[in-house]
Amino acid sequence: MNHKILFAMAASFLVLAGCGQQAEDTGQEGDYAEYERTGMELPASTTSDEAREQYMAGWADLEVGRFNAANKHFASAGATDPAFAMAHMMTAWTSASTEGFANNLTRAGENAAGATRGEQLLIESFQKGFAGDPAGQVAAQQELTALHPDSARAWLFLGNSHGNLNNAAEARAAYRKAIEMEHSLVAAHVQLGNSYLFGDPKDYDQAEAHILQAVGLAPYEPLPHDTLGDVHRAQGNLQAAYGNYTKAAELAPEQGSPLQQRGHVNSFLGNYDAARADYTRSAELEDARGTNNGPFFLVFRAYVSLHEGNPDAAISELREIAAGADASGMEGADDLQINALTNVVQIATQYGIAEAGKAGITDVAALIRQQADDVGTDQFRSAQEANISYLEGMLAARMGDAEGAAASAAAFEKHVAANTNPNKLERMHEILGMSAYHQEDYAAAVEHLSAGDHLNNMSTKYFLALANDSAGNGDEAQRLLSELAVWNFNGPGYAMIRGDVLARVASD
Numbered sequence: 001m002n003h004k005i006l007f008a009m010a011a012s013f014l015v016l017a018g019c020g021q022q023a024e025d026t027g028q029e030g031d032y033a034e035y036e037r038t039g040m041e042l043p044a045s046t047t048s049d050e051a052r053e054q055y056m057a058g059w060a061d062l063e064v065g066r067f068n069a070a071n072k073h074f075a076s077a078g079a080t081d082p083a084f085a086m087a088h089m090m091t092a093w094t095s096a097s098t099e100g101f102a103n104n105l106t107r108a109g110e111n112a113a114g115a116t117r118g119e120q121l122l123i124e125s126f127q128k129g130f131a132g133d134p135a136g137q138v139a140a141q142q143e144l145t146a147l148h149p150d151s152a153r154a155w156l157f158l159g160n161s162h163g164n165l166n167n168a169a170e171a172r173a174a175y176r177k178a179i180e181m182e183h184s185l186v187a188a189h190v191q192l193g194n195s196y197l198f199g200d201p202k203d204y205d206q207a208e209a210h211i212l213q214a215v216g217l218a219p220y221e222p223l224p225h226d227t228l229g230d231v232h233r234a235q236g237n238l239q240a241a242y243g244n245y246t247k248a249a250e251l252a253p254e255q256g257s258p259l260q261q262r263g264h265v266n267s268f269l270g271n272y273d274a275a276r277a278d279y280t281r282s283a284e285l286e287d288a289r290g291t292n293n294g295p296f297f298l299v300f301r302a303y304v305s306l307h308e309g310n311p312d313a314a315i316s317e318l319r320e321i322a323a324g325a326d327a328s329g330m331e332g333a334d335d336l337q338i339n340a341l342t343n344v345v346q347i348a349t350q351y352g353i354a355e356a357g358k359a360g361i362t363d364v365a366a367l368i369r370q371q372a373d374d375v376g377t378d379q380f381r382s383a384q385e386a387n388i389s390y391l392e393g394m395l396a397a398r399m400g401d402a403e404g405a406a407a408s409a410a411a412f413e414k415h416v417a418a419n420t421n422p423n424k425l426e427r428m429h430e431i432l433g434m435s436a437y438h439q440e441d442y443a444a445a446v447e448h449l450s451a452g453d454h455l456n457n458m459s460t461k462y463f464l465a466l467a468n469d470s471a472g473n474g475d476e477a478q479r480l481l482s483e484l485a486v487w488n489f490n491g492p493g494y495a496m497i498r499g500d501v502l503a504r505v506a507s508d
Contacts, residue, residue, distance in 0.1 A: 085120075
């Protein structure tokens with residue numbers, strides 16, 4: 001899983017203040033005195049001093065993005081005091097697998113009765129989010145801010161929940177409230193910066209200002225420099241981003257993530273051998289320090305073949321990653337297989353490779369359904385079935401099977417019916433929009449793709465641009481293509497279309 005996404009999610013649970021310099025996995029203590037102050041607002045209920053110490057050490061690591069070390073501390077706190085609900089909650093939140101998240105979230109819920117109302121609300125909010133009730137998650141965290149109105153961290157939690165719903169204005173207001181209360185809270189600056197970087201409306205100057213605040217507050221931590229690299233990528237300054245990621249790598253030479261990030265820059269610069277070398281080394285470093293991040297980083301290495309225009313090579317490499325995960329016994333092996341095989345389906349769909357797409361869906365559906373059985377909740381099962389319907393519908397649309405696409409769209413709508421996310425039908429519209437596009441009904445394609453996630457899904461934005469162009473909306477098409485041309489963030493969908501986007505913009 002992408003570390004930037006993890007930090008965005010984990011930041012919603014920050015109860016520690018301060019970012020003392022601390023090496024990964026050294027056990028060096030952070031500034032716990034400040035925790036005691038914030039603990040009066042968001043207490044951690046345990047009768048064990050040892051468990052509390054481990055819990056606080058977990059926050060000291062988590063607040064600056066050291067997820068592996070944080071997870072070890074939280075798990076130790078939960079083992080020392082099995083009734084410590086928030087220790088289990090945070091072990092879930094920093095887990096390296098879906099199974100680990102689900103199991104520890106269950107343990108947190110089982111022990112929540114002995115916790116304070118604030119802790120219960122935090123646990124309830126993530127239970128609701130996992131159950132497909134993001135509106136309920138927001139409501140629980142709004143109650144948290146009412147209960148602890150002077151807590152910067154409570155506002156940070158609420159900001160993240162709004163951000164997950166693309167409520168940028170509400171998210172930014174909450175982050176600013178957190179910063180107003182505690183200007184030194186690094187995570188609030190990072191989250192506000194990320195909101196301006198990825199949310200709409202975007203404002204790269206604001207993003208840079210807040211990430212520079214984070215760098216100033218924690219200059220010896222790699223994460224702020226890494227995030228500054230993201231800002232420079234968004235601004236189109238790839239050489240500066242390369243330098244930021246190199247700086248992050250120098251600050252944390254044992255971590256692979258900065259080199260993984262630098263691999264993206266090399267991919268966009270056309271330095272394909274250097275990109276593969278960065279991804280390979282990033283995986284080696286993660287393997288050496290005992291995380292499961294390495295194989296996920298190798299998925300990005302497969303994208304290099306997409307940038308080179310060789311989808312067959314990418315599919316082959318992703319298939320090898322999935323097969324290796326099956327034999328590895330690593331934690332999260334099913335997550336890695338699902339990730340790699342979903343990428344296979346996306347690539348096969350884009351290029352119209354029907355046989356590879358159908359085989360990929362068969363394989364990934366079996367894994368997804370097994371994972372749903374392991375988790376054992378109706379809500380998770382419905383979400384997974386929706387994912388399968390989406391993949392089936394997109395492939396049917398690409399192959400010109402309008403009837404099959406419509407059936408998959410209807411199935412998707414049924415599976416998400418109980419979800420409270422107001423954006424829950426975006427992917428249904430993407431199926432219908434892609435079907436209309438390949439049926440050459442460009443007006444319908446524009447209508448449906450406009451209702452899809454074209455703000456965050458670059459492939460959807462690309463086809464929306466093409467549909468607008470074919471529908472006679474040339475100015476809107478060029479506007480969308482111009483935005484795509486400077487995106488500079490990696491993913492299978494964008495890796496497949498970037499070359500064509502740049503060519504179309506250059507020829508305009």
